[in-house]
Amino acid sequence: MDVTMRVWRGDETGGEFRDYTLPAHEGEVVLDVIHRLQATQAPDLACRWNCKAGKCGSCSAEINGKPRLMCMTRMDHLPEGPVTVAPMRTFPIIRDLVTDVSFNFEMAKLVPPFAPPPPGPGGYRMQQIDIQRGQEFRKCIECFMCQDVCHVIRDHEENKQYYAGPRLFIRYAELEMHPLDTNDRRELVRQKMGLGMCNITKCCTEVCPEQIKITDNAIIPLKERAVDAAYDPIAWLGRKILRRHKRSPAEAQAVGR
Amino acid sequence: MEIETQRYDVVVIGAGGAGLRAAIEARSRGLKTALVCKSLLGKAHTVMAEGGIAAAMRHVYEEDSWQVHFRDTMRGGKMLNNWRMAQLHAQEAPDRVYELEAWGALFDRTADGRILQRDFGGHRYARLAHVGDRTGLEMIRTLQQKAVASDIDVFMECKILRLLTDGDGQIAGAVGYWRPTGEPVLFVAKAIVLATGGAGKSWKYTSNSWECTGDGHAMALWAGANLIDMEFVQFHPTGMVWPLSVRGLLVTEGVRGDGGVLRNAEGKRFMFDYVAEMFRAETADSEEEADRWYTDHAGARRPPDLLPRDEVARAINAEVKAGRGSPHGGVFLDIASRRSPEYIRRRLPSMYHQFMELAGVDITKEPMEVGPTCHYFMGGVRVDPDTAATAVPGLFAAGEVAGGMHGSNRLGGNSLSDLLVFGRRAGAGASDYAEGRSQVGTVDRAEVDAIVEEAMAPFARSSGENPYALHSDLQETMQSLVGIIRTGSELDTAIEQLDVLRDRASRVAVDGPRRYNPAWNLATDLPAMLTVSRCVALAARERKESRGGHTRDDYPTADPQLGKVNFVLSQPGGDGWSAEIKVAPEPIPEMPADLRALLEESH
Numbered sequence: 001m002d003v004t005m006r007v008w009r010g011d012e013t014g015g016e017f018r019d020y021t022l023p024a025h026e027g028e029v030v031l032d033v034i035h036r037l038q039a040t041q042a043p044d045l046a047c048r049w050n051c052k053a054g055k056c057g058s059c060s061a062e063i064n065g066k067p068r069l070m071c072m073t074r075m076d077h078l079p080e081g082p083v084t085v086a087p088m089r090t091f092p093i094i095r096d097l098v099t100d101v102s103f104n105f106e107m108a109k110l111v112p113p114f115a116p117p118p119p120g121p122g123g124y125r126m127q128q129i130d131i132q133r134g135q136e137f138r139k140c141i142e143c144f145m146c147q148d149v150c151h152v153i154r155d156h157e158e159n160k161q162y163y164a165g166p167r168l169f170i171r172y173a174e175l176e177m178h179p180l181d182t183n184d185r186r187e188l189v190r191q192k193m194g195l196g197m198c199n200i201t202k203c204c205t206e207v208c209p210e211q212i213k214i215t216d217n218a219i220i221p222l223k224e225r226a227v228d229a230a231y232d233p234i235a236w237l238g239r240k241i242l243r244r245h246k247r248s249p250a251e252a253q254a255v256g257r
Numbered sequence: 258m259e260i261e262t263q264r265y266d267v268v269v270i271g272a273g274g275a276g277l278r279a280a281i282e283a284r285s286r287g288l289k290t291a292l293v294c295k296s297l298l299g300k301a302h303t304v305m306a307e308g309g310i311a312a313a314m315r316h317v318y319e320e321d322s323w324q325v326h327f328r329d330t331m332r333g334g335k336m337l338n339n340w341r342m343a344q345l346h347a348q349e350a351p352d353r354v355y356e357l358e359a360w361g362a363l364f365d366r367t368a369d370g371r372i373l374q375r376d377f378g379g380h381r382y383a384r385l386a387h388v389g390d391r392t393g394l395e396m397i398r399t400l401q402q403k404a405v406a407s408d409i410d411v412f413m414e415c416k417i418l419r420l421l422t423d424g425d426g427q428i429a430g431a432v433g434y435w436r437p438t439g440e441p442v443l444f445v446a447k448a449i450v451l452a453t454g455g456a457g458k459s460w461k462y463t464s465n466s467w468e469c470t471g472d473g474h475a476m477a478l479w480a481g482a483n484l485i486d487m488e489f490v491q492f493h494p495t496g497m498v499w500p501l502s503v504r505g506l507l508v509t510e511g512v513r514g515d516g517g518v519l520r521n522a523e524g525k526r527f528m529f530d531y532v533a534e535m536f537r538a539e540t541a542d543s544e545e546e547a548d549r550w551y552t553d554h555a556g557a558r559r560p561p562d563l564l565p566r567d568e569v570a571r572a573i574n575a576e577v578k579a580g581r582g583s584p585h586g587g588v589f590l591d592i593a594s595r596r597s598p599e600y601i602r603r604r605l606p607s608m609y610h611q612f613m614e615l616a617g618v619d620i621t622k623e624p625m626e627v628g629p630t631c632h633y634f635m636g637g638v639r640v641d642p643d644t645a646a647t648a649v650p651g652l653f654a655a656g657e658v659a660g661g662m663h664g665s666n667r668l669g670g671n672s673l674s675d676l677l678v679f680g681r682r683a684g685a686g687a688s689d690y691a692e693g694r695s696q697v698g699t700v701d702r703a704e705v706d707a708i709v710e711e712a713m714a715p716f717a718r719s720s721g722e723n724p725y726a727l728h729s730d731l732q733e734t735m736q737s738l739v740g741i742i743r744t745g746s747e748l749d750t751a752i753e754q755l756d757v758l759r760d761r762a763s764r765v766a767v768d769g770p771r772r773y774n775p776a777w778n779l780a781t782d783l784p785a786m787l788t789v790s791r792c793v794a795l796a797a798r799e800r801k802e803s804r805g806g807h808t809r810d811d812y813p814t815a816d817p818q819l820g821k822v823n824f825v826l827s828q829p830g831g832d833g834w835s836a837e838i839k840v841a842p843e844p845i846p847e848m849p850a851d852l853r854a855l856l857e858e859s860h
Binding site for chain 2 (some may be wrong): 094
């Protein structure tokens with residue numbers, strides 16, 4: 001039996017889908033077939049990949065129109081007929097299936113760093129239950145498919161300068177919920193990172209290969225915290241009087257001991 | 258020809274755990290630091306490490322200490338380890354783990370809120386700090402975020418082709434090209450740290466990613482450094498064997514640390530039949546005792562399933578050869594019948610996911626099929642233990658590309674700690690060197706042009722060898738002739754075949770544009786892969802004994818005399834990558850009496 005792969009070929013000046021037919025092999029994933037294409041019919045077909053085990057998040061592509069990891073998409077789980085493989089649409093094309101994802105790395109540079117108090121002897125003390133949520137967010141493999149599918153930037157290049165996107169929102173949420181962190185980023189995410197532009201359609205959650213509940217567990221709580229910090233009059237007054245923000249180093253230290 | 262030129266105090270090549278840690282160290286000293294990587298930041302092979310970071314933090318077992326960790330490491334390496342590296346590693350690993358936590362890592366916790374530690378093969382006590390079975394991801398992300406916050410200049414998707422030395426032999430720079438554009442780039446530096454990882458991609462069944470092509474091993478050799486212990490290649494005992502397309506993919510040792518056992522086709526726990534004399538006193542001799550050990554380390558001895566990796570890999574190989582293997586040529590790894598589905602999903606989430614998605618196997622209900630897979634290079638660039646300096650002044654090496662730390666076999670969990678301990682030391686060593694150097698070295702422009710020209714040559718040939726076919730043939734050679742069990746005659750054949758492959762590699766032709774062209778990228782990886790493969794075969798032919806990750810069918814036992822030497826590789830003929838490689842035995846460094854006493858303590 002043969003399979004037909006309809007692969008996007010081109011660069012930033014334009015391109016087209018090209019059909020390739022090759023024999024099907026048992027148990028293969030889309031990335032295997034792309035590799036066989038490179039070795040036989042299209043040696044210069046560009047694609048990113050590294051681990052081929054769903055752990056590095058390099059081989060994101062739009063398979064039959066949906067963002068997927070090529071290495072974790074079994075050919076025999078796709079419907080019969082040609083398999084369409086296209087690059088992620090939200091990012092500029094470099095060539096074929098490879099896109100310029102530097103937007104995500106630039107946004108990551110703007111995150112104010114983790115700021116814990118100094119550790120006591122033998123490290124910090126934190127309870128498993130208090131870090132569980134942060135661990136969920138840290139499962140992120142930076143495949144950037146949540147960014148790809150997010151409609152705030154998918155067809156609105158102009159929004160990219162005001163919007164960090166779901167990948168970065170889980171990073172902000174992780175730091176916000178970290179028991180030891182003392183850096184307050186709530187105004188930053190509200191005013192500069194475009195948190196308010198997300199209207200919680202959950203497209204990001206749907207495509208996450210790590211099943212991180214991006215919208216429910218990160219974005220919505222982050223919105224609540226950011227809004228509380230900005231508009232809750234009692235919290236506002238408390239901060240004015242006590243001249244403090246999220247958590248003082250002394251409080252964080254008490255958690256970590 | 259004009260070439261883009263970048264000037265730095267310290268250039269780190271490779272952005273896995275060791276490279277990131279080295280760059281952070283150099284930057285913390287205020288030096289202008291560049292981090293150059295072949296992929297995007299955060300995708301290096303460290304991301305795939307699963308089980309954990311070995312460090313005697315004594316959170317689970319008070320009895321643990323750096324001395325016991327040192328002893329376990331030396332015994333695991335069959336005493337061939339560089340004792341000083343093993344000592345520094347055991348002593349400094351706990352601080353490096355605490356440091357990661359201070360940079361934002363979220364490790365799994367003990368009931369009293371400290372970092373939890375898990376059991377692993379060859380480690381006497383539960384010692385591995387971990388996050389489920391995705392510890393490597395946690396480590397690389399933490400270091401990546403720290404590096405970004407430290408204002409290190411990161412150059413992604415840049416392949417380095419060659420190192421440059423100046424007239425007096427000091428390091429001067431490195432030449433490479435940008436993968437997205439195919440344009441060449443020159444880095445001029447006062448010091449360079451190699452952190453390029455391993456070279457498993459020369460084998461057919463490997464847990465390694467495409468990046469692991471031995472670039473740093475080869476570039477160091479070409480620049481005049483020495484390689485040691487290249488015959489010792491670790492075949493991880495448990496890689497996936499089915500479906501064929503994922504054959505070699507890693508199955509974490511954590512499965513066995515958390516209660517999984519190996520069985521043959523008859524359902525027998527065969528590891529009890531493969532306990533070497535060296536480990537008999539500390540290994541359980543009944544299933545009952547082995548099972549009791551998981552909850553009572555003091556009252557029972559450890560299961561044979563958790564022997565060091567070389568022992569387990571050889572045992573699996575022998576069972577399959579004897580016809581007691583699983584349907585697809587492996588053995589069974591069973592945790593389903595021994596632990597609850599909830600426990601398995603919580604402790605081993607990515608293993609659950611990996612088998613469910615890729616093999617259609619539910620590991621909470623069925624056993625996994627596993628077999629050995631090429632995993633790790635114990636051998637590498639010979640370095641000074643304290644500073645990570647190589648024989649080339651100004652060139653440093655850390656992580657998998659460096660040799661000596663693990664001797665003839667590495668214990669699981671000792672790699673991530675190695676990256677941190679020696680990544681930091683290499684960063685410090687390179688910083689000291691750069692600070693002591695007033696000027697960067699002089700780069701010979703003709704040499705730079707020649708390197709670029711050689712790299713571009715495949716485009717100029719209208720016909721020639723296909724790089725993919727050549728790579729595939731190399732993998733066949735190494736898999737079948739320089740695999741887990743070796744013999745002299747097969748190694749001779751391998752070296753002959755490598756000669757032919759080297760010849761073919763000089764005729765590789767590629768088509769298409771230079772920008773993001775995978776055929777060309779592979780063509781430029783081939784010289785390093787072929788050089789490193791040759792080093793492995795040459796050293797393996799010289800070591801006429803069986804020890805750790807090197808097993809000779811024609812010399813099946815360990816030779817005490819050879820236990821006192823490293824085989825050292827050099828390329829005195831100079832620069833061409835096809836020049837002859839010399840192999841010479843040299844005595845291993847003498848261990849001080851107080852450390853030797855630690856090894857002799859009976860346990």
